[in-house]
Amino acid sequence: MEIPIFTVDAFTNLPFKGNPAAVCLTEHELQDDLYQSIAAEMNLSETAFITRQNSKDFSSGAKFGLRWFTPTTEVALCGHATLASAAVLFYIKKNINPVVVFETMSGDLYVRQHEESLIMDFPLNKPKPQDQHEIKDLLKAAVGDLPIQDVCYCPTTKKLMIRLADTCDRSVLTSLRPEPEALLKNESTGKIKGVIVTMKGAPTAQPGYDFYSRYFAPWFGIPEDPVCGSAHTVLAGYWSEKLNKKKMLAYQCSSRGGELELELRDDGRLNISGRAQIILQGTLKI
Known part of the structure; x- marks a missing residue:
């Protein structure tokens, strides 16, 4: 069997920035263990599998199946892939x-082109306040002794969101180095599958980011996800309320970095816009 495969850097207009994903084009569904083996082989935070289903081909069809796998497991939602x-x-x-x-x-999930960007129609997953005392050891493992302004949790995505105090500089966020083993050790209940660390941005400075974030998900075999779309379904709901804005520009400041445009819609969903660079194409021979 031969499967066309591509590596795409998402949420960036530059190669080797943003978040890399592998994308496979399959004529029909494969066995789950084969999906997982391919994702483990690619060893990126996500490998996406597009299935042709009833569409005539990938050029004229309008509807496709899509599944996402990390190197260790299937996930329910992935923005960058x-x-x-x-x-x-x-x-x-x-x-x-x-x-x-x-x-x-x-x-x-609907995706359309707009100028040089792609706009994704995604669910909005607003987080709820979380008792810090219940998870004090996990908070310590994630951000050490940094001052925390807010902690929220989203049960739909199983993501914990930690907002650093506004007194923190962006360099504090970029220099965070939480140990994956420490995060796993302090959360083994299955309630939390990812930790978002965020802080208020500098909208008056160019290019005017409303907020910054980083995302850690060792529970999915991903020590750090460079730019995470699903994390922004949580962040958008939180920051929109705090900033009283429907349109926001976000930057995930991992070492690769990536930019996302967010717009909360009147129907309760979220538009996530970004650019993408295809940097590799080939064939998987299995």
Whole structure:
């Protein structure tokens, strides 16, 4: 069997920045263990599998199946690999439709082109306040003794969000080095599967980021996800309320870095926009 495969850097207009995802084009569903083996082989935070299903081909079809796998497990929602998948369909396969639809574990996700960006229609996952005392050891493992302004939890995504105090400088966030083993040791209940650390941005400085973040998910075999779309379904709900804004510009300041445009819609969903660079294409021979 031969499977076309691509590596795409998502949420960036520069190669080797943003978040890399592998994207495979499959004519039909594969066995779950094969999906997982391919994802482990690629060893990126996510490998996406687009299935042709009932569409005639990848160029003219408008609806496809989409699944996402980390090196260790399948996930229910992944933003950057969805962006990467749409980039392959629009930029490589020259898909003729103005919008492509992905059938996923998180429902139908719509992606369209707008100038040099791709706009994804995603669910909005607002977090709720979390008692800090219940998870004080996990907080210590994540941010040490840094001052914390807010802690929230999103049960839908199983993500914990830690907001650093506004007195913190961005360099404090970029220099964080939580140990994956310490995070795993202090959260083994299954309630939390990822930790977002965020802080208020500098909207008056160019290019005017409303907030910054980083994302750690060793529970999924990902010590740090460079730019995480699903984390921003949580962050967008939180920061929109705090900043009283529907449109925001966010920057995930991992070592690779990535930029996301966010817009909360009147129907309760979220538009996530970003760019993508396809840097590698080849064939998996199995």
